[in-house]
Amino acid sequence: xxxxxxxxxxxxxxxxxxxxxxxxxxxxxxxxxxxxxxxxxxxxxxxxxxxxxxxxxxxxxxxxxxxxxxxxxxxxxxxxxxxxxxxxxxxxxxxxxxxxxxxxxxxxxxxxxxxxxxxxxxxxxx
Amino acid sequence: xxxxxxxxxxxxxxxxxxxxxxxxxxxxxxxxxxxxxxxxxxxxxxxxxxxxxxxxxxxxxxxxxxxxxxxxxxxxxxxxxxxxxxxxxxxxxxxxxxxxxxxxxxxxxxxxxxxxxxxxxxxxxxxxxxxxxxxxxxxxxxxxxxxxxxxxxxxxxxxxxxxxxxxxxxxxxxxxxxxxxxxxxxxxxxxxxxxxxxxxxxxxxxxxxxxxxxxxxxxxxxxxxxxxxxxxxxxxxxxxxxxxxxxxxxxxxxxxxxxxxxxxxxxxxxxxxxxxxxxxxxxxxxxxxxxxxxxxxxxxxxxxxxxxxxxxxxxxxxxxxxxxxxxxxxxxxxxxxxxxxxxxxxxxxxxxxxxxxxxxxxxxxxxxxxxxxxxxxxxxxxxxxxxxxxxxxxxxxxxxxxxxxxxxxxxxxxxxxxxxxxxxxxxxxxxxxxxxxxxxxxxxxxxxxxxxxxxxxxxxxxxxxxxxxxxxxxxxxxxxxxxxxxxxxxxxxxxxxxxxxxxxxxxxxxxxxxxxxxxxxxxxxxxxxxxxxxxxxxxxxxxxxxxxxxxxxxxxxxxxxxxxxxxxxxxxxxxxxxxxxxxxxxxxxxxxxxxxxxxxxxxxxxxxxxxxxxxxxxxxxxxxxxxxxxxxxxxxxxxxxxxxxxxxxxxxxxxxxxxxxxxxxxxxxxxxxxxxxxxxxxxxxxxxxxxxxxxxxxxxxxxxxxxxxxxxxxxxxxxxxxxxxxxxxxxxxxxxxxxxxxxxxxxxxxxxxxxxxxxxxxxxxxxxxxxxxxxxxxxxxxxxxxxxxxxxxxxxxxxxxxx
Numbered sequence: 018x019x020x021x022x023x024x025x026x027x028x029x030x031x032x033x034x035x036x037x038x039x040x041x042x043x044x045x046x047x048x049x050x051x052x053x054x055x056x057x058x059x060x061x062x063x064x065x066x067x068x069x070x071x072x073x074x075x076x077x078x079x080x081x082x083x084x085x086x087x088x089x090x091x092x093x094x095x096x097x098x099x100x101x102x103x104x105x106x107x108x109x110x111x112x113x114x115x116x117x118x119x120x121x122x123x124x125x126x127x128x129x130x131x132x133x134x135x136x137x138x139x140x141x142x143x
Numbered sequence: 144x145x146x147x148x149x150x151x152x153x154x155x156x157x158x159x160x161x162x163x164x165x166x167x168x169x170x171x172x173x174x175x176x177x178x179x180x181x182x183x184x185x186x187x188x189x190x191x192x193x194x195x196x197x198x199x200x201x202x203x204x205x206x207x208x209x210x211x212x213x214x215x216x217x218x219x220x221x222x223x224x225x226x227x228x229x230x231x232x233x234x235x236x237x238x239x240x241x242x243x244x245x246x247x248x249x250x251x252x253x254x255x256x257x258x259x260x261x262x263x264x265x266x267x268x269x270x271x272x273x274x275x276x277x278x279x280x281x282x283x284x285x286x287x288x289x290x291x292x293x294x295x296x297x298x299x300x301x302x303x304x305x306x307x308x309x310x311x312x313x314x315x316x317x318x319x320x321x322x323x324x325x326x327x328x329x330x331x332x333x334x335x336x337x338x339x340x341x342x343x344x345x346x347x348x349x350x351x352x353x354x355x356x357x358x359x360x361x362x363x364x365x366x367x368x369x370x371x372x373x374x375x376x377x378x379x380x381x382x383x384x385x386x387x388x389x390x391x392x393x394x395x396x397x398x399x400x401x402x403x404x405x406x407x408x409x410x411x412x413x414x415x416x417x418x419x420x421x422x423x424x425x426x427x428x429x430x431x432x433x434x435x436x437x438x439x440x441x442x443x444x445x446x447x448x449x450x451x452x453x454x455x456x457x458x459x460x461x462x463x464x465x466x467x468x469x470x471x472x473x474x475x476x477x478x479x480x481x482x483x484x485x486x487x488x489x490x491x492x493x494x495x496x497x498x499x500x501x502x503x504x505x506x507x508x509x510x511x512x513x514x515x516x517x518x519x520x521x522x523x524x525x526x527x528x529x530x531x532x533x534x535x536x537x538x539x540x541x542x543x544x545x546x547x548x549x550x551x552x553x554x555x556x557x558x559x560x561x562x563x564x565x566x567x568x569x570x571x572x573x574x575x576x577x578x579x580x581x582x583x584x585x586x587x588x589x590x591x592x593x594x595x596x597x598x599x600x601x602x603x604x605x606x607x608x609x610x611x612x613x614x615x616x617x618x619x620x621x622x623x624x625x626x627x628x629x630x631x632x633x634x635x636x637x638x639x640x641x642x643x644x645x646x647x648x649x650x651x652x653x654x655x656x657x658x659x660x661x662x663x664x665x666x667x668x669x670x671x672x673x674x675x676x677x678x679x680x681x682x683x684x685x686x687x688x689x690x691x692x693x694x695x696x697x698x699x700x701x702x703x704x705x706x707x708x709x710x711x712x713x714x715x716x717x718x719x720x721x722x723x724x725x726x727x728x729x730x731x732x733x734x735x736x737x738x739x740x741x742x743x744x745x746x747x748x749x750x751x752x753x754x755x756x757x758x759x760x761x762x763x764x765x766x767x768x769x770x771x772x773x774x775x776x777x778x779x780x781x782x783x784x785x786x787x788x789x790x791x792x793x794x795x796x797x798x799x800x801x802x803x804x805x806x807x808x809x810x811x812x813x814x815x816x817x818x819x820x821x822x823x824x825x826x827x828x829x830x831x832x833x834x835x836x837x838x839x840x841x842x843x844x845x846x847x848x849x850x851x852x853x854x855x856x857x858x859x860x861x862x863x864x865x866x867x868x869x870x871x872x873x874x875x876x877x878x879x880x881x882x883x884x885x886x887x888x889x890x891x892x893x894x895x896x897x898x899x900x901x902x903x904x905x906x907x908x909x910x911x912x913x914x915x916x917x918x919x920x921x922x923x924x925x926x927x928x929x930x931x932x933x934x935x936x937x938x939x940x941x942x943x944x945x946x
Contacts, residue, residue: 028714034721075710104710104717126717126767129725 020047020140021067025058025084026102027076031125035071038129039136047140055079062088067097069139071132074103074114082117089118098139102127174316177205191331195225198299198324203227206309206317208301210281213289213328214249215297221249228302246270252286252298258314259286262307283308287317289325296329346373347489354497358504364395367469367494372397374486375479377471378450381408384459384467384498385425391415391467399447408447418443421456425465430457430484435476452476457487461499469494520666523547527673537681538573544648544674545575551670552663554650555630558583559638559674561646562600569596569647592618595635600644605636605668607659611651629653636667640679648674705777709770716770720763727756772903779910786914787829793857793864793935794819796830800837801855807845808853815841818856823864824937828915833935836911839904840868840931848872848928859937863917867932875923883921884909908933 022042024035032051036043043049050065052058056078062070074081081101088094101114101122114122123132195213202211210228212235214221223238242249246268251259264271264284271281283303289296299321303309350370357363364382371380379398383391393411415421420441424431433454436442442454453473458465469491473479527544545557556576560569571586590597595606595616608614611625611633625633633651637644648671650659659667735749778784801815808815837855844853851871858865875883884905905919912919912933923929 028718030718031714034718034725037725038721104713125713126720126763129721130728 020045021050021065021069022047022136022140023050023052023058023061023065023067023070025052025055025061025070025076025081026073027053028073029053031073031102034129035132038132041133042136042140042142045142055081055084059084059087062094062097063092066094069136070097070099072099072101072119074101082113085114085117085119100135174205174319177201191328191335192225194324194327194331198320198327199225199227202299202301202317202320202324205320206285206301206313207303209304210302212300213297213324214300215328215332216253216295219243221253221297224297248284249286249298249300252288253295256288256290256295258288258318260284260309260311260314264302280304282306285309285313285317287314287321289321289328291325291329296325296332299324343374343486346370347486347493350490351493354493355500357497358501360394360498360501360505363494363497363501367490367497368395368397371469371471371487371490374490375455375471375483377455378473379408380469380471381411381447382459382467382469383411384502385415385465386412389414389416391421391425394467402450403447411445411447421468424456424458424468428458428460428465430455430488432479432484434479437476448472450474453478455479455483455487457484457491459491459495459498461495466495466499466502520551523551524666524669524673527670527677537678537685540674540677540681541573542575542577544670544677545573546577548648548650548667548670549575551666552634552650552659553657555653557648557650559646559648560588561638562644566590566600572646593621594618596647599635599637599647603637603639603642603644605634605664607634607664608632609658631655632658634659634664634667636664636671638671638675638678640675640682645675645678705773709774712770713767716763716767720760720767723756723759723763727753727760730756769903772907776903776907776910779907779914787831788827789830790825790827791830791833792825793823793866796833797837797855797857797866799834800841803834803838804841804845807842811845811849813845813848813850814852816852816854818854818858820858823857823859826864826935827938828935829911832911833915836908836933837866837868839908843904843931844868844870844872844929860934862937863934864937865932865934867930869928869930871928874925874927874929875921876925877923880921880923884919 020042022039024032024039026032026035032053036049036051039047039049050061050067052061055076058070058072058076059079061067062084072081072084079087081103085099085101088097088099098120099118101119102125103114103122104125121135123135198213199211202208208228211226212223212229213225215224216222217239219241220239221242223235226232226235229235240247240249242253247270248259248261248264248268261267261284263282265280265282271284281302281304283305285301287299287301289298299317301309301317347370350366353366353370354363357366367382368380371377377398378401380396381393382395384394386392390412391414393409396405396408399405399408415425418441420431420433420439423429433439433442436448436451436454448454451472451474453476454470455472456468456470459467459469469487471479471487527540527547541559545559548554549557556574556579558571558575559573560571562569568587568589571583571588574582574584588596590600595608595614598604598616599606606616608616609632611617611630612622614622617625624630628651630651631653633649636648638646638648648667650667652659730749730752735753738745738749775784797817797819801817804815841853841855848870849872853871854867854869856865856867856869909919912935916936917934919931919933921929921931
């Protein structure tokens, strides 16, 4: 089965950074997909059914919380792990993210090694 | 035959005698009949003038005369009270003469109380010769006394143009007649007296009733004048009241219309002490008659008294005090009598009491009205003052002040206008009555031309314009507005705030008679000053509120700004740190090992690239921590932080903090010593945040210490647990110590010394500790080190640590 990771962020440098951080997995045959806003991200989740999504919170058109909520509760897609990347890093946002159905969260700035380690664990690469 | 003759003669004589007796009896019968008729007539007549009329006409039937006078004895004088046959009747009536002192036949009648007959009075008495009575010279004269109950009450004087006319027979008949006449005259006189007395009493009683029925001074004066003219027939009368100490002021007059405008005598005021005879009436409380002012040396000629000949003044005395007087006059000298004085005095006594009551009532009324007015004013002022201190909305204060002022001053309307910043015009902001249509609110009035308002602003003094429609104090345009609005009097009072005119308040009237008084000006100024204070208060309050709202908005903006900025900063920081880390990793894993060049420069470049990337990463992380602190502090201040309240152990908190700071301590080759008192009680609070506090304190200690140890100590002191972090660093000067917990205030000169840390660590610690009900403080000595401590409260129900 094809492994897919979706990166949703409106900042091109951050998409590049996350993609670079996940380069090892790409080498392992995991497909890296990117989307630059919430709506595009949501469409891609439906179309491509990635196993893992790195989802930025503050984005144009549809924010991360909304995308997360739609995926988990409205579309009922459960076989996807969503990691929220929040710049705020405050508890209230984390709680909110959890309520919205996020599986994990990471605060910016994140450690690329940490990000890679988490992705590997989730996708079963050890 | 002789006997027959003599018998005949005798019969004849007897017959004659009988006939004579019969005629005599007849005459006596007629006489008696006349006397009876007189008695009848006299007894049915009761008025003196009618009685005299009957006496004179009936007397003529018994005793003939050409002229006859009825004279009444009054004291020692004889006064002619009636007559007939005289051509100068009007002159004779009331004529009075002293019979004893004159060469007069009456003297004999009065002296002897018997009839007295004179053959020819003109020959015997000098003054009779010069007198012309009726149609001819009086010659025969007879005087008959009028005796009532043996008392002489007067006499009848009968005149005849014939010498020696009257006989003793006449005298006898006249005496019989006079007896009846005297009785009739006396009865009539007594009746008249009684009637007059009764009438007077009736008038006085009615006057008393009328006078006591009113407490209105003008009505009392009217009543007094009404009744006075019934008792004393005057030409003019003036009622004076005393004002103050020595002024007599006319308060009511009557009868002057014949000579002048009654307003002239009504305006008379004078100092009575300067006129001796009037002063006497007032001070001696005695009535005074001046029989003929022409003969009176002290008479003061005044325009209203030009017609006066006879003058009478009666004091008005109430409760022993003279409150005024009334004076009456006659164009005829010697008119007023003692009887007039008596009447006038009786009435004066009653009138004085009524006047005094009215004056008291009036003064009480005035006092009460004054008191009521004052109460109303004070209440209104109080309302304005209360509003001024409690209401902070300027519009409401102005509305209230305008409506209160309208009521207090009984004004038609009250407008309040505020001066614009340039001082060129005023704008109406409030107008009473409210809901006026059209409303002048918003109306802009240029000051150019409006000289009155300009003056008010310049002098800061109130102006009252009486004739607003024609006043030269305003330009024609303003006057036209006044005419249009039918404004007659307008007051312009300045509204002063801190000595500056900020506007005007203007009550006006549409009543031409109404002019604002000095008292009302003062009232308006009082309200204006309270209002100005209120406006100022409201302005300051609004400023303060605006400032607070601004500060609050700024704070919200700041928090929002901080959240946004932190987000915006983190995104590039994420890239910077992320790419730096990956690059360093790539270099270390894939590039450096493959660089085989032994070139010294290449080796140095590799070492420097490694170091530089390390610096980029650590500085990036420092920046991240600064952003985190900023955000933390902002959230705490906003109250947006959700605090946990969980059981916690102080040793655990210190353990976690020392672990987190271990690498820092190791980097500076310092030693961290932990001194924790055993068996400390369990506390409750937000563990993570308290760990943050200890981390901050240790970080600081490490930062400012170059060698030696940093000690973290925890111990109990009564109800508190004290946690201290002790360093042996540079220390803090005493004057700087209070500043260390202030935001963005790092101790020392920030221009020369590189600031270390964010300057937010200690303020965050302070917020966290204080949230737990504790206290944070510093003890330090420059060059010897610092002790930062905080206290935490031990819960009331303490429980020991569960190991």
